[in-house]
Amino acid sequence: MDLSRFPYLQGNYAPVAEECDWTHDQLRIEGRVPDTLKGAFLRNGPNPAYEPNHYVYPLDGDGMVHGVYFDGGRVHYRNRWVHTPALKAERRAGRRIYGSIGRPLPVPGEIVRDGGDPSPYKNTANTNILQHGGHLLALWEGGWPHELTPALDTVGPYSAGGLLKPGDNLSAHPKVCPDTGEMITCSQPFDRPLYIVQVFDRAGRHVRSIEAALPWKGIIHDLQITRNHVVIFCAPVVTNPALLMQGKFPMQWREDLPMKIGVIPRAGGAARWFEAEPFFSWHFCNGFEDGSRIVIDYVWIAKLPFAMEMGTGVESQPRRLYRLTLDTATGEIRNECVDELFCEFTRVDDRRCGQRYRYGYAAASTMAKQSEYHGYNATARFDLDTGEVVLHDYGEDANAGEPVFVPHGESETDGYVMAFVTAEGKSSLVVLDAAQPAADPVARIHIPTRVPNGFHANWAEGLSPPA
Numbered sequence: 001m002d003l004s005r006f007p008y009l010q011g012n013y014a015p016v017a018e019e020c021d022w023t024h025d026q027l028r029i030e031g032r033v034p035d036t037l038k039g040a041f042l043r044n045g046p047n048p049a050y051e052p053n054h055y056v057y058p059l060d061g062d063g064m065v066h067g068v069y070f071d072g073g074r075v076h077y078r079n080r081w082v083h084t085p086a087l088k089a090e091r092r093a094g095r096r097i098y099g100s101i102g103r104p105l106p107v108p109g110e111i112v113r114d115g116g117d118p119s120p121y122k123n124t125a126n127t128n129i130l131q132h133g134g135h136l137l138a139l140w141e142g143g144w145p146h147e148l149t150p151a152l153d154t155v156g157p158y159s160a161g162g163l164l165k166p167g168d169n170l171s172a173h174p175k176v177c178p179d180t181g182e183m184i185t186c187s188q189p190f191d192r193p194l195y196i197v198q199v200f201d202r203a204g205r206h207v208r209s210i211e212a213a214l215p216w217k218g219i220i221h222d223l224q225i226t227r228n229h230v231v232i233f234c235a236p237v238v239t240n241p242a243l244l245m246q247g248k249f250p251m252q253w254r255e256d257l258p259m260k261i262g263v264i265p266r267a268g269g270a271a272r273w274f275e276a277e278p279f280f281s282w283h284f285c286n287g288f289e290d291g292s293r294i295v296i297d298y299v300w301i302a303k304l305p306f307a308m309e310m311g312t313g314v315e316s317q318p319r320r321l322y323r324l325t326l327d328t329a330t331g332e333i334r335n336e337c338v339d340e341l342f343c344e345f346t347r348v349d350d351r352r353c354g355q356r357y358r359y360g361y362a363a364a365s366t367m368a369k370q371s372e373y374h375g376y377n378a379t380a381r382f383d384l385d386t387g388e389v390v391l392h393d394y395g396e397d398a399n400a401g402e403p404v405f406v407p408h409g410e411s412e413t414d415g416y417v418m419a420f421v422t423a424e425g426k427s428s429l430v431v432l433d434a435a436q437p438a439a440d441p442v443a444r445i446h447i448p449t450r451v452p453n454g455f456h457a458n459w460a461e462g463l464s465p466p467a
């Protein structure tokens, strides 16, 4: 593959070619693997199997899941592509068939008859991986989820119990309510400004759809739950599917539009909309209710990162943790920077999702040349009560992925914070103590093969290691 023309396939963004297994005895381990954990740290991300015709980060690239299984102090690493119908069709043909989100290609009839995905937009299944209701799902916001086995073999496209019809989608950013066990996510029809909250019960059964008309069709990537609401940001980005059909970038940043904040009752009912000064955001950290106020912590970006436009350039706008406080009684909004640190991929102890909390975690950049390079080389812990930020810096040239909190006790600091880190081409899973993230890692599990930069990770409780 010649990947030299793709900025987001360089360095540790470059894909790996093999699916591997490394057993405990083949892994070099520094420190002590926690022996009370049973489950797996799983992370999804793009890993194109064939040289792309074009590459739009963060949407293109076949999903590959990297997992480290923990069981009684022993670990096992495995990585597997999500073997989508589109990727399987390309494997059978031995070449790339599908185009990019920015430059889709018509899919030949024989590929469709052979079981390939008929859509010109390849469902790459590359964005997130989540276990809920007995299903392990690889998620991509433009199409159906794909179900995986605990061993990361692909079962196939997942219709969510018949809810999803051909052409439907389900968000890559579900939230799981720690009180009810519900998974709350959304569908967004491709061709009209409509947002459909989808609620699944603890057992994974679909129980409710709540429709909210959007002010315009844009990019709504993440959602945040609070005890009673779903909160979404509808930024001043307007998409025009007709432009996409002409092979043009379909999104436009509109200086004349505000940020619209949607507040949708989880129990059902009409959405309320509030207006703020424009900004863009990919990811929430957490949110909670405080009387009539809703507090939302999120990663602020000044504008939609257009550097990804048509696959050219590297995105370099600052990204910072902000706190937005919305008084639903008066409509008053305060939107404040929590800290100047450059960060992304914000997470919390998921047992506090939608509730009052103290600590947030993020992948962060300590590097001086942040404006020229947007890699993350540290794990940050934000104390939202005191403003203190604690950093674990992996070194200037390191790449640090999304951190995930894995509990071992009741409090917000009784846990581990895990992230994949790659430095000088060598990858490891780093296990930090949430109570003292700057200290030497509890464990560092060195993986003989590289783990490319990716997107979202989660802990899958109870998942058994491959036999």
Ligand SMILES: [Fe+2]
Pocket (backbone or CB within 6 Å): 127, 173, 221, 282, 283, 455, 456
């Ligand atoms: Fe995301």
